[in-house]
Amino acid sequence: MALSSSSSSVSGNEFDHLFKILLIGDSGVGKSSLLLRFTADTFDDLSPTIGVDFKLKLMTLEGKRLKLTIWDTAGQERFRTLTSSYYRGAQGVILVYDVTRRDTFTNLQDVWLKEVELYSTNQDCVKLLVGNKVDRDSERAVSQHEGIAFARKYGCLFLESSAKTRINVQQCFEELVRKILETPSLVAEAKSVKKNILRPGNEPPPPENAGSCAC
Amino acid sequence: RDMYGFILRPQHLQRYREFTSIYKEEEAERSERWEHFLRTYGDAADFSATKGAEKDASSDGEVNAKPDGENRVVQRWGELRPSLNIVEQGIATNAGRQQHATKPLENGDVLKTRKTDSGASDIDDSDDEFYDVDKSDAVADSLVSSDQSDSESAIHGKESPWREELQFLVRGGVPMALRGELWQVFVRTKTRRVEGHYERLLEKPSSNGNGNANGYTHHDEPPSVPAQEKYVNQIEKDLPRTFPGHPALDEDGRNALRRLLTAYARHNPDVGYCQAMNFFAGLLLLLMPEENAFWTLTGIIDEYFQGYYSEKLLEAQVDQLVFEELAREQFPRLISHFESLGVQISWMSGPWFLSIFVNVLPWESVLRVWDVLLFEGNRTMLFRTALALLELHAPALLASRDAGDCISVMQTVTGATFDSSQLVLTACMGFQKIERLEALRTKYRPIVLATLDERAAELRLWRSSQGALVKKLSRKFSSLNTSTKEITTAEIIAESGDIEEIDEEDEEIDEKDPADLEEQQRPGECLPRLFQECTKWFYRAEELDVALMEIVKDDNRRELSAKVESLEAELSTVKQMLSDKQEQEKAMVQVMLRIEQEQKLTEDARCFAEQDAAAQRHAATVMQEKYEQLMDKFAALEKRAVMAETMLEATLQYEAGQTGNLRRQKEEEPSKWSWPLSSPR
Numbered sequence: 001m002a003l004s005s006s007s008s009s010v011s012g013n014e015f016d017h018l019f020k021i022l023l024i025g026d027s028g029v030g031k032s033s034l035l036l037r038f039t040a041d042t043f044d045d046l047s048p049t050i051g052v053d054f055k056l057k058l059m060t061l062e063g064k065r066l067k068l069t070i071w072d073t074a075g076q077e078r079f080r081t082l083t084s085s086y087y088r089g090a091q092g093v094i095l096v097y098d099v100t101r102r103d104t105f106t107n108l109q110d111v112w113l114k115e116v117e118l119y120s121t122n123q124d125c126v127k128l129l130v131g132n133k134v135d136r137d138s139e140r141a142v143s144q145h146e147g148i149a150f151a152r153k154y155g156c157l158f159l160e161s162s163a164k165t166r167i168n169v170q171q172c173f174e175e176l177v178r179k180i181l182e183t184p185s186l187v188a189e190a191k192s193v194k195k196n197i198l199r200p201g202n203e204p205p206p207p208e209n210a211g212s213c214a215c
Numbered sequence: 216r217d218m219y220g221f222i223l224r225p226q227h228l229q230r231y232r233e234f235t236s237i238y239k240e241e242e243a244e245r246s247e248r249w250e251h252f253l254r255t256y257g258d259a260a261d262f263s264a265t266k267g268a269e270k271d272a273s274s275d276g277e278v279n280a281k282p283d284g285e286n287r288v289v290q291r292w293g294e295l296r297p298s299l300n301i302v303e304q305g306i307a308t309n310a311g312r313q314q315h316a317t318k319p320l321e322n323g324d325v326l327k328t329r330k331t332d333s334g335a336s337d338i339d340d341s342d343d344e345f346y347d348v349d350k351s352d353a354v355a356d357s358l359v360s361s362d363q364s365d366s367e368s369a370i371h372g373k374e375s376p377w378r379e380e381l382q383f384l385v386r387g388g389v390p391m392a393l394r395g396e397l398w399q400v401f402v403r404t405k406t407r408r409v410e411g412h413y414e415r416l417l418e419k420p421s422s423n424g425n426g427n428a429n430g431y432t433h434h435d436e437p438p439s440v441p442a443q444e445k446y447v448n449q450i451e452k453d454l455p456r457t458f459p460g461h462p463a464l465d466e467d468g469r470n471a472l473r474r475l476l477t478a479y480a481r482h483n484p485d486v487g488y489c490q491a492m493n494f495f496a497g498l499l500l501l502l503m504p505e506e507n508a509f510w511t512l513t514g515i516i517d518e519y520f521q522g523y524y525s526e527k528l529l530e531a532q533v534d535q536l537v538f539e540e541l542a543r544e545q546f547p548r549l550i551s552h553f554e555s556l557g558v559q560i561s562w563m564s565g566p567w568f569l570s571i572f573v574n575v576l577p578w579e580s581v582l583r584v585w586d587v588l589l590f591e592g593n594r595t596m597l598f599r600t601a602l603a604l605l606e607l608h609a610p611a612l613l614a615s616r617d618a619g620d621c622i623s624v625m626q627t628v629t630g631a632t633f634d635s636s637q638l639v640l641t642a643c644m645g646f647q648k649i650e651r652l653e654a655l656r657t658k659y660r661p662i663v664l665a666t667l668d669e670r671a672a673e674l675r676l677w678r679s680s681q682g683a684l685v686k687k688l689s690r691k692f693s694s695l696n697t698s699t700k701e702i703t704t705a706e707i708i709a710e711s712g713d714i715e716e717i718d719e720e721d722e723e724i725d726e727k728d729p730a731d732l733e734e735q736q737r738p739g740e741c742l743p744r745l746f747q748e749c750t751k752w753f754y755r756a757e758e759l760d761v762a763l764m765e766i767v768k769d770d771n772r773r774e775l776s777a778k779v780e781s782l783e784a785e786l787s788t789v790k791q792m793l794s795d796k797q798e799q800e801k802a803m804v805q806v807m808l809r810i811e812q813e814q815k816l817t818e819d820a821r822c823f824a825e826q827d828a829a830a831q832r833h834a835a836t837v838m839q840e841k842y843e844q845l846m847d848k849f850a851a852l853e854k855r856a857v858m859a860e861t862m863l864e865a866t867l868q869y870e871a872g873q874t875g876n877l878r879r880q881k882e883e884e885p886s887k888w889s890w891p892l893s894s895p896r
Contacts, residue, residue, distance in 0.1 A: 018617060020618075027452060028452045044459075045456065046456065047494070047574055048452075048453050048491075050490060050566045050569045050570040051562075051565045051566035051570075053566070054562075054622045056623045067619060069622070076489070078527070078528055079528070082528060082565060085562075089557070118673055118677070
């Protein structure tokens with residue numbers, strides 16, 4: 001017994017916890033942009049997401065090495081029929097709206113929160129409300145107070161960010177992860193997931209693609 | 216930027232450069248082969264003209280000659296070069312054959328019967344048209360007979376060698392200069408076209424969407440204005456997000472894209488606008504004039520991907536289940552590896568299929584896949600390509616260690632699949648049978664439909680009366696949970712009573728409805744009232760339905776909670792055992808520790824003893840030495856003693872001798888010596 005508990009720290013894997021985080025919200029609110037800013041620190045014109053996209057990010061927080069798999073889901077309504085399986089096992093959900101488009105904010109309450117409630121398998125799953133595009137403050141249609149009130153009502157964390165100017169992007173993910181780390185049930189789950197993963201496996205070979213034959 | 220004007224991802228730049236020369240070689244080879252093919256089978260005179268056009272096109276660089284902005288607005292429809300007639304015929308007859316083959320299957324599909332009929336009649340028309348062409352064509356005119364079916368079979372017989380060669384050519388890739396037109400031929404754009412329909416769609420105020428020339432009529436309800444609004448906004452949002460930065464998608468290009476997508480959404484409100492269509496439309500606009508692009512898009516979405524992009528994405532979901540089964544069949548190890556990591560293949564393949572690999576594979580590969588897909592007239596190529604991708608990248612995927620790694624490896628390797636020929640050839644040699652696909656689809660369709668219904672019901676439940684029902688039931692559930700053991704049986708009886716009640720009510724409705732209907736037939740004026748009644752009952756039925764479902768669910772929940780409880784009990788016993796074991800282990804460890812300590816002690820003692828012994832031994836040797844020394848001394852002393860004795864003896868002897876001498880001297884000369892001595896006495 002004593003032996004097996006010590007072995008989890010021995011393995012060559014370079015992280016303590018593996019967290020799954022989901023980005024949801026209406027089309028065009030900047031989910032992919034937020035994610036691109038967070039993972040690659042760039043801002044670009046992006047294609048709409050079809051179905052779902054994924055990004056990996058390694059970070060260290062409070063002395064813990066964390067591996068985040070971040071699921072960037074499609075915003076268009078009809079893709080929602082595909083997304084129910086995405087929520088399974090997520091420790092954190094980021095609800096994104098566009099501060100310049102009021103409907104994206106109201107839709108969170110009318111649509112997206114329900115999705116979370118219906119499909120999330122973690123009761124303690126941490127929710128973070130993010131109002132994106134604060135760089136366009138002159139076009140603002142949702143005030144900060146409303147965001148705060150919403151967050152309080154539904155028990156979410158809250159931040160306003162801009163993927164374009166990088167404001168609060170890092171903080172978004174850090175806050176969320178910090179909260180997850182504070183929630184023992186989520187951490188425990190992430191650990192058990194990790195144990196599962198630590199099966200005998202070879203070192204990943206360099207990604208090899210399209211062999212040598214060109215004809 | 217690559218040769219098609221798309222932006223390359225920086226991480227792929229190196230690999231793209233490596234492949235550029237290969238692409239060029241392939242392209243040259245391809246052009247030659249197609250030229251040869253068309254010359255052999257096509258009209259020589261026509262071809263020379265085509266060749267000239269081709270030369271012009273290729274002199275514009277690798278990018279296909281695009282009509283400039285003004286041109287595009289003015290001349291939206293471009294005719295195909297005549298030399299492709301021959302290909303066109305092949306495709307048309309082939310499509311006819313396919314349509315006939317798939318017709319029985321599709322007729323079974325409730326959703327699409329109407330469309331299929333119209334589509335089939337369409338095809339028949341087109342066949343007729345091509346028979347006309349055949350008559351004037353020197354190659355095939357001898358084969359036309361008065362009986363349509365006869366002529367059809369005859370043409371099939373005659374054309375199979377072409378078809379084979381054509382298939383081979385298409386798999387090798389379509390030359391860029393011909394791609395736009397050949398795609399139109401493959402999709403039979405020309406026969407789809409209804410003159411003026413595109414313009415009418417664009418002129419139309421958006422609310423007037425039903426009933427169009429192509430027979431794509433829709434359910435009675437005209438699309439509501441907000442729905443229209445929705446896709447308009449979505450299209451507007453996606454315009455700048457379609458191949459951002461591509462030189463051809465300037466102001467004019469975006470306007471064309473907007474018109475194209477809007478027209479399609481009006482043309483088929485069932486689908487409206489679905490993201491990913493913007494990619495297809497954008498791609499088609501790069502290859503052909505606007506109206507041609509419209510009809511090609513129509514063909515692709517309405518026929519190849521029928522039911523795929525509709526509101527529920529029904530066929531897309533069905534295809535995912537089908538693909539999962541196929542993948543499991545072909546790569547059991549890989550799929551079980553995915554499962555062990557908790558990865559569903561559909562997370563990756565879903566977006567692949569929905570975007571037809573656009574933005575998934577490098578562009579050259581995307582185009583090559585599209586070549587084959589459009590040529591084949593169905594979406595089997597999606598499956599083949601996806602399976603080929605799994606096959607090509609299985610080693611890298613098998614090495615992944617967690618879900619995150621697995622998915623990112625998949626993304627990286629697919630994004631770098633530059634060897635398009637390898638991909639397409641692997642794909643084409645792979646999965647072949649369409650009949651099997653259809654069978655699998657019919658197998659999985661009900662499952663998806665059931666899931667969709669369930670989802671709809673769940674959502675409805677959420678909305679119904681602000682979730683009051685849910686609250687009530689959840690309260691019930693929680694109370695049940697606390698005292699399940701005692702109440703279960705009683706509760707179940709009560710619950711089943713509820714269900715019966717509801718069933719009865721349902722029956723009531725059933726009984727009432729016909730009565731109402733009879734009533735209605737007599738006085739015609741009470742129709743609206745009746746309609747209201749009907750809707751009222753309809754809603755009531757729905758409500759009851761929901762309630763029933765909730766009760767059933769509640770039952771399930773109770774069952775589940777019982778299961779959970781038993782499992783929990785088991786878990787606790789297991790835990791108990793575990794802790795017992797742990798305690799035992801602890802005790803054992805303590806005992807072991809004690810033994811170890813004792814052992815240590817004895818060891819120490821032994822050490823001491825050994826040391827003692829060594830000291831004693833040392834002392835003994837010292838003593839021995841001393842003893843020896845002493846013995847030596849003793850011996851020496853003895854010797855001395857002996858010597859002393861002998862000396863003493865000698866002395867004694869000497870003395871005795873002296874005394875004897877003295878006596879004799881005394882006796883011999885007593886007069887001389889005795890006097891003085893004896894005189895005092």
